[in-house]
Amino acid sequence: MGKPKVGIYGLTGCAGDQLNIINCEDELLKIFDIFEIESFVMASRAKNENVELDVAFVEGSVSTEKDLEHLMEIRKKSKILVAIGHCAVFGGVQSMFMGKEPWIERYKKVYGKENAVTLTPPLEPKPLAAYVKVDAVLPGCPIEKEPFLKLAGKLAHGIVPKVPDFPVCAECKWKENECLLLKGQLCLGPLTNSGCGAICPSMNIPCIGCWGPIAKENWESEALLLLEKGYKPDEIVKRFAIFGGTERAELLKNFLESHQKQESGK
Numbered sequence: 001m002g003k004p005k006v007g008i009y010g011l012t013g014c015a016g017d018q019l020n021i022i023n024c025e026d027e028l029l030k031i032f033d034i035f036e037i038e039s040f041v042m043a044s045r046a047k048n049e050n051v052e053l054d055v056a057f058v059e060g061s062v063s064t065e066k067d068l069e070h071l072m073e074i075r076k077k078s079k080i081l082v083a084i085g086h087c088a089v090f091g092g093v094q095s096m097f098m099g100k101e102p103w104i105e106r107y108k109k110v111y112g113k114e115n116a117v118t119l120t121p122p123l124e125p126k127p128l129a130a131y132v133k134v135d136a137v138l139p140g141c142p143i144e145k146e147p148f149l150k151l152a153g154k155l156a157h158g159i160v161p162k163v164p165d166f167p168v169c170a171e172c173k174w175k176e177n178e179c180l181l182l183k184g185q186l187c188l189g190p191l192t193n194s195g196c197g198a199i200c201p202s203m204n205i206p207c208i209g210c211w212g213p214i215a216k217e218n219w220e221s222e223a224l225l226l227l228e229k230g231y232k233p234d235e236i237v238k239r240f241a242i243f244g245g246t247e248r249a250e251l252l253k254n255f256l257e258s259h260q261k262q263e264s265g266k
């Protein structure tokens with residue numbers, strides 16, 4: 001059996017995830033040894049777009065028609081499509097929740113008119129899963145070296161892993177960190193998916209949610225915990241909106257508002 005054929009691609013984003021793959025330095029030769037890298041424009045001009053891929057890693061959100069076209073081409077030729085980085089998995093900061101105003105109004109405020117950028121027509125920024133089937137995800141802003149290598153190792157053995165479905169707090173507790181919430185800091189660990197090893201709280205920095213929201217069943221009770229700690233709903237939503245993606249932040253806002261209405265009616 002030959003080596004798995006792999007392509008690494010970027011849509012709209014900062015390219016930080018591809019850069020962090022290159023930053024694997026010591027392990028990079030092994031990656032190139034295990035996989036047949038067919039396309040990775042950040043690392044090599046040599047590319048072969050006419051082959052079927054076993055695995056495609058895609059970073060960035062779908063924010064233009066060109067992105068969408070590119071994503072469709074990648075999906076068509078790939079057995080496994082992996083969304084890497086927050087933009088690809090949740091939409092990134094470009095899809096942050098900004099209230100009810102349609103995104104095109106915000107676009108016009110920035111560029112003056114709807115069709116200001118003519119290179120490729122813009123679309124409302126969305127994660128890959130809004131358009132195609134995504135087989136595996138690796139969140140993070142940007143992705144971290146260790147989780148990426150673990151993921152690549154599993155994929156090389158034909159295993160398609162899932163991200164853990166428990167919050168950063170669990171990893172934080174395993175490291176025996178003192179909880180930042182108890183010290184009065186708004187840490188989004190209770191609402192954020194684990195996998196990063198609780199890097200930030202381990203350095204006394206509150207989690208800002210870059211691994212994205214945990215499953216709905218958990219975040220409602222955790223949001224209430226933040227309310228109990230004295231944080232205002234707007235403050236929680238505003239912090240979460242940056243990385244939570246439009247849909248989840250809106251749900252969080254509605255949930256907190258209805259909870260407050262219930263409480264005031266008692």
Ligand code: SF4
Binds near residue numbers: 170178180189201207
């Ligand atoms: S510091 Fe943050 S991540 Fe750690 S336990 Fe407290 S709330 Fe959770």
Ligand code: SF4
Binds near residue numbers: 197200211
């Ligand atoms: S602790 Fe939070 S902000 Fe820091 S890397 Fe992990 S998920 Fe991202």
